[in-house]
Amino acid sequence: MTPRERRLREQAQRHRLIVATAREMAEAEGWDNVTTRRLADRIEYSQPVLYQHFKNKDAIVHAVAQEGLAELAGTLRAARLGAGDAPEALRAVARAYADFAARGPVLYQTMLVLDPGAEADAEADESGPAGEPGPAPHPLAAVLDEIEEAVRPLAAGRDSRLLAEVVWSAWHGLAGLTHGGRLAPQTTPERLAVLAEVLTDPAAQLT
Amino acid sequence: MTPRERRLREQAQRHRLIVATAREMAEAEGWDNVTTRRLADRIEYSQPVLYQHFKNKDAIVHAVAQEGLAELAGTLRAARLGAGDAPEALRAVARAYADFAARGPVLYQTMLVLDPGAEADAEADESGPAGEPGPAPHPLAAVLDEIEEAVRPLAAGRDSRLLAEVVWSAWHGLAGLTHGGRLAPQTTPERLAVLAEVLTDPAAQLT
DNA sequence: CAGGAACCCTATCATCGCTAGCTCAAGTTT
DNA sequence: AAACTTGAGCTAGCGATGATAGGGTTCCTG
Numbered sequence: 001m002t003p004r005e006r007r008l009r010e011q012a013q014r015h016r017l018i019v020a021t022a023r024e025m026a027e028a029e030g031w032d033n034v035t036t037r038r039l040a041d042r043i044e045y046s047q048p049v050l051y052q053h054f055k056n057k058d059a060i061v062h063a064v065a066q067e068g069l070a071e072l073a074g075t076l077r078a079a080r081l082g083a084g085d086a087p088e089a090l091r092a093v094a095r096a097y098a099d100f101a102a103r104g105p106v107l108y109q110t111m112l113v114l115d116p117g118a119e120a121d122a123e124a125d126e127s128g129p130a131g132e133p134g135p136a137p138h139p140l141a142a143v144l145d146e147i148e149e150a151v152r153p154l155a156a157g158r159d160s161r162l163l164a165e166v167v168w169s170a171w172h173g174l175a176g177l178t179h180g181g182r183l184a185p186q187t188t189p190e191r192l193a194v195l196a197e198v199l200t201d202p203a204a205q206l207t
Numbered sequence: 208m209t210p211r212e213r214r215l216r217e218q219a220q221r222h223r224l225i226v227a228t229a230r231e232m233a234e235a236e237g238w239d240n241v242t243t244r245r246l247a248d249r250i251e252y253s254q255p256v257l258y259q260h261f262k263n264k265d266a267i268v269h270a271v272a273q274e275g276l277a278e279l280a281g282t283l284r285a286a287r288l289g290a291g292d293a294p295e296a297l298r299a300v301a302r303a304y305a306d307f308a309a310r311g312p313v314l315y316q317t318m319l320v321l322d323p324g325a326e327a328d329a330e331a332d333e334s335g336p337a338g339e340p341g342p343a344p345h346p347l348a349a350v351l352d353e354i355e356e357a358v359r360p361l362a363a364g365r366d367s368r369l370l371a372e373v374v375w376s377a378w379h380g381l382a383g384l385t386h387g388g389r390l391a392p393q394t395t396p397e398r399l400a401v402l403a404e405v406l407t408d409p410a411a412q413l414t
Numbered sequence: 415c416a417g418g419a420a421c422c423c424t425a426t427c428a429t430c431g432c433t434a435g436c437t438c439a440a441g442t443t444t
Numbered sequence: 445a446a447a448c449t450t451g452a453g454c455t456a457g458c459g460a461t462g463a464t465a466g467g468g469t470t471c472c473t474g
Contacts, residue, residue: 191376
C-alpha cells in the first residue's frame with residue numbers, strides 16, 4: 001500500500017506546483033501570457049498533464065483565486081488581532097486589505113473579478129490524499145466574516161453584516177479603481193483615512 | 208468633392224455600426240464570444256474590415272468602454288439635476304449609478320475593469336470626418352467630475368475631490384461585487400442606504 | 415477614356431485551449 | 445518468475461482565435 005500512497009503524495013505535490021507556478025507567472029506577466037503550453041514547460045511536464053489535475057484553464061485560475069482568498073482572510077485576521085481598540089483595528093484591517101491588493105494586483109483581480117466564482121468549483125482531481133469529510137468552508141465567506149468581525153464592535157446596533165458588505169465594497173472599489181489606473185496610488189492612504197473618518201468619527205459628517 | 212465626403216460619411220457610419228454591434232453582442236454573450244469573425248458576420252462584412260477601423264480587438268473594446276462612460280456621465284448628471292436638495296441629489300446619483308451597472312453589467316465591466324485605459328487610445332482610423340482640434344475630454348474624468356458635483360454641497364470644507372473618489376470607489380465596489388455574485392443583488396438598496404446614511408446623517412455613526 | 419488609387423475579399427499564419435491515442439514502465443496475479 | 449493489467453505521460457492533432465498579406469474589382473480623377 002505504500003507505493004500507492006507515494007503516488008498520491010507525488011500527485012498532490014505536482015498539483016500544488018501547478019497552482020504555485022501559475023500564480024507566479026500570472027503575477028509576473030498576466031493571465032493572458034499564462035498559456036497551458038508555457039505553464040507546462042515551466043513545471044517540466046507536457047501540456048496534457050495539466051488536464052489530469054484540472055478540468056480546464058479556468059479551474060487553475062479558480063484554484064489560484066481560492067488560495068489568494070484564504071491568504072487574504074488570514075492577513076486580515078492577523079491585522080485585526082494585532083491592533084488595540086476597535087477603531088484602530090478597523091484601520092489596521094483596511095490598511096492590510098489595501099496592501100494585499102497593491103502587493104499582488106493580478107492575484108487580487110483573479111480572486112474577485114476574473115474568477116467566475118462558485119460554478120468553477122469542480123476540479124478533475126481531489127488534490128489531497130483524503131478529502132475532508134465536510135464541505136470545504138468557502139474562503140470568500142471567510143474574508144467577509146473577517147471584515148464583519150472588525151466592524152461589529154463599531155456597529156452600534158446596526159446590521160453588522162450589511163455594514164461589513166458596504167465597507168468591503170468601498171475597499172474593493174478603491175483597490176479596483178487604483179489598479180486600473182483610474183485613481184492615483186499615492187493618495188490611497190488619504191482615501192482610506194477619509195473613509196475611516198466618515199465611518200467612525202461623528203464630527204466628520206458630510207452635511 | 209462630394210463623393211469623397213460620402214465615403215468618409217459611410218466609413219464613420221460603419222465605424223459606429225461596429226461599435227454598436229460589438230456592444231450588443233458583448234452584453235448578450237460576453238466578450239469572449241465576440242470573435243472578430245462573428246462580429247464581422249453580424250455587420251455583413253469580411254473580418255479584415257474591422258482592422259481598417261480599429262488597430263485590434265482591444266481597440267473595439269476600448270471604444271465601447273468610452274461610449275459607456277459618456278452615457279454614464281450623462282445619466283448621473285440627469286439624476287443630479289432632477290433632484291431637489293443636495294442629500295436627495297446624492298441619493299439619486301447613487302441610485303442612477305447602481306442602476307446603470309445593473310442594467311448593463313458587461314458594459315460596466317468593460318468600462319472600468321476590462322478596458323486597459325488610456326494606453327489604448329490609438330485607433331487605426333479617425334472616426335469623424337474632421338477630428339476636433341482640442342484633445343477629446345476624457346469620458347472617465349467626466350464621470351468623476353459628475354460625482355464630485357453631487358458630493359461638493361455636502362463636503363463641508365473637506366476636499367471634495369477626495370470625497371468623490373471615495374464615494375465612487377464604494378459605488379464601484381458595490382457594483383463589482385454584486386455582479387460577480389459575491390453580494391446578493393436584492394439588498395443593493397439597503398447597502399446604498401447605509402452608505403448614504405453614514406455619509407450624511409450625523410446620528411448614523413459607527414462609534 | 416485611360417490611369418490610378420482606394421476598397422474589400424480570399425487565403426493564410428502562428429498560437430490558443432483541449433483531446434485522442436499510443437508507449438512504456440510499474441504493480442499485480444498465477 | 446513469467447504473463448497480464450493498469451495507468452501515467454508523451455506526441456500529434458483538431459477546431460477556433462486574432463491578425464496579416466496580396467490580389468481583384470470598382471470607382472474617382474485628370
